[in-house]
Amino acid sequence: MISGSKERQQEPPLAICLVSGGLDSCVTAAIAMQNCRPAFLHVNYGQRTEERELKAFEAIADYYGVRERLVADISYLKAIGGSALTDHDIPVPEGSLGKPGIPITYVPFRNSHILAIATSWGEVIGARYIYIGATELDNSGYPDCRKSYFAAYNRLIKEGTRPETKIEIVTPLIDSDKEMVVRRGVALKVPFHLTWSCYQNQDIACGKCESCLLRIKGFAAAGVTDPIPYEGQQ
Amino acid sequence: MISGSKERQQEPPLAICLVSGGLDSCVTAAIAMQNCRPAFLHVNYGQRTEERELKAFEAIADYYGVRERLVADISYLKAIGGSALTDHDIPVPEGSLGKPGIPITYVPFRNSHILAIATSWGEVIGARYIYIGATELDNSGYPDCRKSYFAAYNRLIKEGTRPETKIEIVTPLIDSDKEMVVRRGVALKVPFHLTWSCYQNQDIACGKCESCLLRIKGFAAAGVTDPIPYEGQQ
Numbered sequence: 001m002i003s004g005s006k007e008r009q010q011e012p013p014l015a016i017c018l019v020s021g022g023l024d025s026c027v028t029a030a031i032a033m034q035n036c037r038p039a040f041l042h043v044n045y046g047q048r049t050e051e052r053e054l055k056a057f058e059a060i061a062d063y064y065g066v067r068e069r070l071v072a073d074i075s076y077l078k079a080i081g082g083s084a085l086t087d088h089d090i091p092v093p094e095g096s097l098g099k100p101g102i103p104i105t106y107v108p109f110r111n112s113h114i115l116a117i118a119t120s121w122g123e124v125i126g127a128r129y130i131y132i133g134a135t136e137l138d139n140s141g142y143p144d145c146r147k148s149y150f151a152a153y154n155r156l157i158k159e160g161t162r163p164e165t166k167i168e169i170v171t172p173l174i175d176s177d178k179e180m181v182v183r184r185g186v187a188l189k190v191p192f193h194l195t196w197s198c199y200q201n202q203d204i205a206c207g208k209c210e211s212c213l214l215r216i217k218g219f220a221a222a223g224v225t226d227p228i229p230y231e232g233q234q
Numbered sequence: 235m236i237s238g239s240k241e242r243q244q245e246p247p248l249a250i251c252l253v254s255g256g257l258d259s260c261v262t263a264a265i266a267m268q269n270c271r272p273a274f275l276h277v278n279y280g281q282r283t284e285e286r287e288l289k290a291f292e293a294i295a296d297y298y299g300v301r302e303r304l305v306a307d308i309s310y311l312k313a314i315g316g317s318a319l320t321d322h323d324i325p326v327p328e329g330s331l332g333k334p335g336i337p338i339t340y341v342p343f344r345n346s347h348i349l350a351i352a353t354s355w356g357e358v359i360g361a362r363y364i365y366i367g368a369t370e371l372d373n374s375g376y377p378d379c380r381k382s383y384f385a386a387y388n389r390l391i392k393e394g395t396r397p398e399t400k401i402e403i404v405t406p407l408i409d410s411d412k413e414m415v416v417r418r419g420v421a422l423k424v425p426f427h428l429t430w431s432c433y434q435n436q437d438i439a440c441g442k443c444e445s446c447l448l449r450i451k452g453f454a455a456a457g458v459t460d461p462i463p464y465e466g467q468q
Contacts (some may be wrong), residue, residue: 041276072310076351079304082358102396108357109394110349116346117310124316124340144394152386152393159386160378162336 012037013128015170016118021056021196023215024173025134027181029060030188031172032131039068039125043114045107046078048092052202059194068125083107085199092200094208102141103210106223112142112153115169121159122167122234130169137177147174178218185206186224193227205230243431247272247362249404250352255290257449258367258407260429261415263294266365267407273302273359277348279341280312281319282326286436293428302359306351317341319433328442336375337444340432345378346387349403353391355402361432364403371411381408412452420458427461439464 015036017029020043032038042052042057054071061069078150080227084104095102111134118130134145143149150169157167173181185192197215198205205212207230249270251263254277266272276291278284289307295303315321318338324325345368352364368379377383384403391401409413419426431449434438439446441464454462 070310070313072313073308074308074309076304076306077354079306080351080355080358082354106396107354108396109354109391112350112353112390112394113347116343116350117314119346120311120316120341120343121314124314143396146393149390149393152390156346156383156386156390157343159380159383160346162340162342162377 002066012040014122014126015129015131016041016122016127018043018055018114018118018130019135020062021053021060022133022211023178023192023195023197024080024135024181025191026060026133026174026192026195027185027188028131028133029064030185030190032129032170033064034188036129036131038064038066039121039127040066040160041114041118042069042071043117044071044073044075045086045110045113046075047107048088048200048203049196049198052196052198056194056196057232060191063191063194070117070121073115074113076132077107077110077113080108092209094206101156102143105210106142109144111149115153119161119167123161123165127167130167132169132171133172133173135176135178135181137175147171150174153155177221179221182218182222182224186222195228197228201231207231207233242388248273248356248360248363249363249365250275250356250466252277252348252352252366253291253294253335254367255287255294255430256367257412257419257429257431257444257452258369258415260367260426261419261422261424262365262367262406263298263423264419266404267298268362268422270363270365271363272298273304274300274316275352276305277351278305278307278309279320279344279347280309281341282322282434283430283432283436286288286430286432292432297425298429304351304355304415307468308347308351311341311344311347314342326443327399336377339444340376343378345383345390349387353395353401357395357399364401366403366405366440367407368405369407369410369412369415371409377422379406384408411455412448413455414453416456416458420456429462431436431462435465441465441467 017034019040079088084090199209199211200206249266253274274295312320318324433443433445434440
């Protein structure tokens, strides 16, 4: 066997990491980079904090020195509406953790758009995996964050791509709660200070929306200080 | 039973019709409108003939008096590339009908993006069906035009939407060849003159790309005159 082909064999597989700029996706990318070469994908979908999340994405990609990046715009989701995240006439609820049913922040079928972009890009650049930081536990209300959903998407990729394409969605945090995510992030030295979770604000996190509440609870449970400042904090 | 609720029960279901502006989608929309109220969806994906296809979409929607319309832009597919339709450095092949393998005009996983938009929109406006004019026979090379692909997508919709959402993809032309599509269109008085099929040109159809060749063959086999002029025609 010639040395060139041996080196080629040892090259780690390419993984598309969906990096929203939030905590879960940043930890997921760190997990992917343990064994894979990363390509970072960010999607703007007309959400309230679009600009701030993009800034977090670029900062995280710079931090890890990831050159392969794609930012895709699916702002037609804003025209479609139906969610407090994309329709500014629907207020983002405060303090609603643990309420039954699907939250009004659910963006209908959103992950299917993001995974379609990842799959198309992955098919062109030869990716083997798509890493997504979905958690079934914390987002039990979102139908497109469940294991059965990702299993169905993996079947769709098999059916809808070239026979030689082998792309698989990986969800390393699917069974984790926020405390476990924070602990995993600490172990991987994730740059928490660069991440953004707030659904409402773009300057200082509100500390009241469901995403802030989940984050605050997770850091507290893990006994770790959240480096992000919150509104009204000393 | 009160009269109002009786009328409501009799209201036909809402169907999202994917109208690219081509022959197949126009005939499919005509089929959908036999039993459903239509909502027309068009998607720009940075393809060569984007402007001409949008013009065809608007003309067909005007012809049928469809007010519920959505035009979505997924031009990130152009940034992703990998197809002769979106990457202008890859030439559109001429006279390639019947060649084995997946044509270079395949846009990786494209239908998954379009169906995701249809599903998100459908979930918000309460659609029951998504009509798409895919044909397995003529597009055997495109993996995302096969029955097994649409079956996988229907499972994905079930998994990824609210429990009360019941949206189903319908492919009335899946087993038809172009001759059958033309015959079906004649029976439904489809405005063939408003449709656009050419992959290459936006003014007069080239008559040489695989899409033109399929269309010309279909009209000839059905013994119907194609009202569209072609380059070099008398």
